[in-house]
Amino acid sequence: MKNFLSVLLFIISVPSLAQKNDVEIRCKAPARHFTESLPLGNGRLGVMVFGDTEKERLALNEISLWSGGPQEGDRENAHEYLENIQQLLLEEKNREAQSLLMQHFIAKGAGTGHGNGANVKFGCYQTMGDFFIDWKINGATKNYQRVMDMETATAVTSFTRNGIAVKEEVFTDYVNDVVWIRLSAGKKGALNFDMSLSRKENLISKYTAGNALIMYGQLPSGNDKGMQYATVAAPILHDGSMHKTDTSLQIRNASSCVIVIAMQTNYDYKNGGLNAAKNVVATAQKDIQKIKSNFETAKAASTKKYKTYFDRCRIYFPYTTSHTDTMSTWERMIGYHKGNTDIQLPALYFNFGRYLLISSSRPGLLPANLQGVWAEEYQTPWNGDYHININLQMNYWPAEVTNLSDLAQPLFQFTKNLVSNGRKTAHHYYRANGWTAHVVSNPWFFTSPGEGAQWGSTLTGGAWLTTHLWDHYRFTKDKNFLKEYYPVIRGSADFLSSILIQEKQNGWYVTAPSNSPENTYIMPDGFKGNTCMGPTMDMQICRNIFEANISAAEILSIDKSFTHKLKNITRQLAPNQVSPTDSGIQEWLHDWLGAEPQHRHVSHLFGLYPYDEINPWDTPELTKAAKKTLALRGDGGTGWSKAWKINFQARLGDGDHALKMFKGLLQPVAYGDTTSYYNGGSYANLFDAHPPFQIDGNFGATAGIAEMLLQSHGKDEVIRMLPALPGDMAWAKGEVKGLKARGNFTVDFYWEHHAVTEATITAQTPGTCKILLPQGKHLFSKTGKKLHYTTDAFNIATIRMKAGENIVVR
Incomplete structure (x- = not known):
């Protein structure tokens, strides 16, 4: 009897599974x-x-x-070949330009070991x-x-x-x-x-x-x-x-x-x-x-x-008594893939993404890597390193919007730590001002190009990281942070502004040499190449960084002459172009075909997400072209690629398509399954299946779910609730607590029948709040008093708020 009671007490001490499905x-x-x-x-x-x-x-x-350890990865004389490479690109002799780049404009020595760097200086x-x-x-x-x-x-x-x-x-x-x-x-x-x-x-x-x-x-x-x-x-x-x-x-x-x-x-x-x-x-x-x-x-x-x-x-999402209470997560994933209803599974995935970021990123340490902090290998895939042509950045997409801004500090410090080596790389390869980092990095702050033209010569990786500094300020309004990191932003803008050349056809300023990660174009003469000038993503990042530098300098009341220079350059940057051939956003400066039309990278839509220069209310024609680009790219791709597409569709306001991409990301990938390579999915523990495991898909999809429920991007940073809510009945009712909007506002709201019923917006710092009011809703104080505010023709309310003040949308 005593033994039976011990077992009974032990069993009932285990937490009940019911109502913990999320x-x-x-x-x-x-x-x-x-x-x-x-x-x-x-x-x-x-x-x-x-x-x-x-x-x-x-x-x-x-x-x-x-x-591994610190290394001199730069070719000190690479700059001697820069002008020749650029001239060949201007003459549309890309084959010759790429050949010269491969000889003289890549990393010195073993570089990253082609992603197998455990026993070379790059390390893993x-x-x-x-x-x-x-x-x-x-x-x-x-x-x-x-x-x-x-x-x-x-x-x-x-x-x-x-x-x-x-x-x-x-x-x-x-x-x-x-x-x-x-x-x-x-x-x-x-x-x-x-x-x-x-x-x-x-x-x-x-x-x-x-x-x-x-x-x-x-x-x-x-x-x-x-x-x-x-x-x-x-x-x-x-x-x-x-x-x-x-x-x-x-x-x-x-x-x-x-x-x-x-x-x-x-x-x-x-x-x-x-x-x-x-x-x-x-x-x-x-x-x-x-x-x-x-x-x-x-x-x-x-x-x-x-x-x-x-x-x-x-x-x-509302809990209902369900057969999922006693199911394993793997069984739930299989059922969800078959079309079974599992109302709380998206919430579980969202919570898991935030859990992973909390668990793998701590202020004062290194940022989360390609696998967060979890690896069983001695040679991790792709060195488990810091890929900065999207992957490291994607790791931190959920940080601001899901109220974990302080956990992004390792990313900011890492970016700052790249500057010293990045200055050397900028000098050795481009004889340029400022600093740069290319595609991959490590705890030794590697900034050199990679070993191949296909992936290694993207020159805007460091600049992309720097955009997170500006977005952190947009979310937090932390002027002290902006002052501390302004030199990093300026150094990136200085580099980009000093390497631009003018292409011949339109006189636009473009980057060169670079590529569109990690895609291949086909020239009219049949040459399949990677090295190019002015890929669309580069030009979008240039605009993003220049605008960030201009705005930051104005806020800090400094650097007027430099910002004047950036304003003039910005007007002459190669713009986003709509392809006459396929009506999508052009990926390259010229209207070239892609060798892989459904390539996993959709780099030329950086301007749609995470940047916001393409959006439905300011640029309808470009938004239409972006939709066409996504249709042409298709819904396939690796885990992180599908996660990016969730965010794209959310920015386009297409909640149903965003949900479709989310369900694709949750496609079950079983232990030992090699048939799904480059088709994405999720493992039994909800880890993102690139495959193999890469954590960026988890983080990207978490940000995507947040983007479906709340947006605050664009020039006016208007708060939009439920901008991309799926029509699926499983999403008809729910609650949000603690999402963050740009301007340093915290947003809580409820919705029923696919519409917001009530919301509370809290200003963490003083500021002007703009809210797209749901139909029939008004603004009230916490005590129920109707507030005075202005609205425009689009029902966007504008109200000035004090720090700590709450307003209610009802």
Whole structure:
């Protein structure tokens, strides 16, 4: 009877699945692969929980663990070939221009290793290794459940074996900066397991010291020794016994056991190099020794801090008693793909995207990389690096609009840190002012071109990053931030303005040499190439940066002569053009065909999203052409490409098409499935399937859902609620809490029957608020008094608000 009661109490202590369909990732079996495991993270540390009942695996990560190191990636004499390359482009001798570029205008040496840079100077992001729990409990497994709860940032695995209930709880600590694991059994003394650490390469030693496991090593840096790392795992027993071997700890006859894991590298976040004096083992040991709290106290404090981010913004769809309550997330995805109704699945995906950003980005550290902070590889796909021709930027698209602005600080600091190397690259390749960064980067702030014309010579990657600085100001109105980062914006504008050349046909200013990521054109003579001048995306980014610099300088009352220069140049930039051939937006300066009409990059619609120079109310003809471009590109593509298209369709006001793209992104991709390469989808744990796993699709789609519900872009930054709401009845009713609008306004609202019923807008700073009023709605004070405001012919209300003031739309 006593044993039965213990099991019963254990089972009922597991949180109920009901009514948590929008905040839980649920699994009914152990993970067979990384993409079925559950991600936890605190911005620096990452853990993937596999939940195996024989030999549990926790894949470990630390966001700075990179092989490689600083390098001189520039060809110092590349500028000697610039004028010849540009002249060949002006003469439409692109074949010759590209050949010359490939010889003299790419990175020096191995560059990025063509995306396999683990053992060259560029390096790659790597796993810290694995922590294993080898269960010593015999018998068949029953009642298996593995759940990650986004409201508490905790993963819980539970099962019974021989009538004994076993429970594993894991979280990454936002306060103590360690990983906690609690193992418990429903029967006293029934917990038996071995624990160990493992890494497959570049391991110097692993051993037991005192009551802890220690593993440390050093990664390669080309021909040199690179970054040092250490992992320490220490168990805390409440009963039972512990026995040591050389490389494992054996726990026997315990009822519960808490394990604390600390991870350290000797990366120097301040200077972007390595701290040779840092003892990584001793530092990791101190991380554990300084902890004063127990598991429950640490969990409560960590959850409290985590929720200061997670609870800022939520979307809710109505809960109805549903068969999905007891389904795994994978089963829900399969049903959704088949057309079954799952009202809360979009909210789950949205919450998961915000959860991932909170878990992989922390102020003062490196930004989230191609896989956030989670990787199991020693050679991660594409080095797990910072791709800056869209991917890193997409990681942070949800930050401002979903009320996580402060978590974008790593992106801003990273951009600032590129400036020093970027100045050298601008000088070596272009003899230009300012700074530039091309396509890929790393913790050593690589700014050189890549190794190939097809992808490596895009010269606006750094400029694209810089647009986030200006958009952060638009959302926050933080003048101190703008003042701090203005030199970064100016340096980017200075570079772009100093490299422009005039093309012959119209006398427009264009960039050269560059490309349209990562697409191929076909010239009238049949040449298929990449190197070109003035691709549409470059010109859109130029306008974006010049306008940002002009506006920022005016706000700060500085730099009048430079802004005057930028205004003159802006008027002469190559404009957006509508193709006479296909009626879409031209991708290149000339009306050339694309070798791959449905290419995954849709770079020439940067002006539609994330920039806003193409929009339905200011540029209807270009908006029509943008729609045609998307129709020509099709709805296929990789995971992140589909996520971008959600945002495009939302900006066009087509909620039904945006939902179609979202459903395409949620197409289930099973473990081991290689048939869907370049067709996108999602894995069982909701990770974006490029494939392979790339986290940018998760972040891009989260931003896309927000864009369907709230927009505030355009010259007047008008707040538009439900601008792209699907007509699907599953979206007919819902609630938004804490979305952000440009101008530093927080927006909450309810809707029913596809229309806003009531909204509250809060000004975080003083400012003028413009709102597109839903039909029949008016503005009231919080006390119910009707307010005085002006409206125009389009029913856009304008009202001046004080900091902290609330207005109600009713």
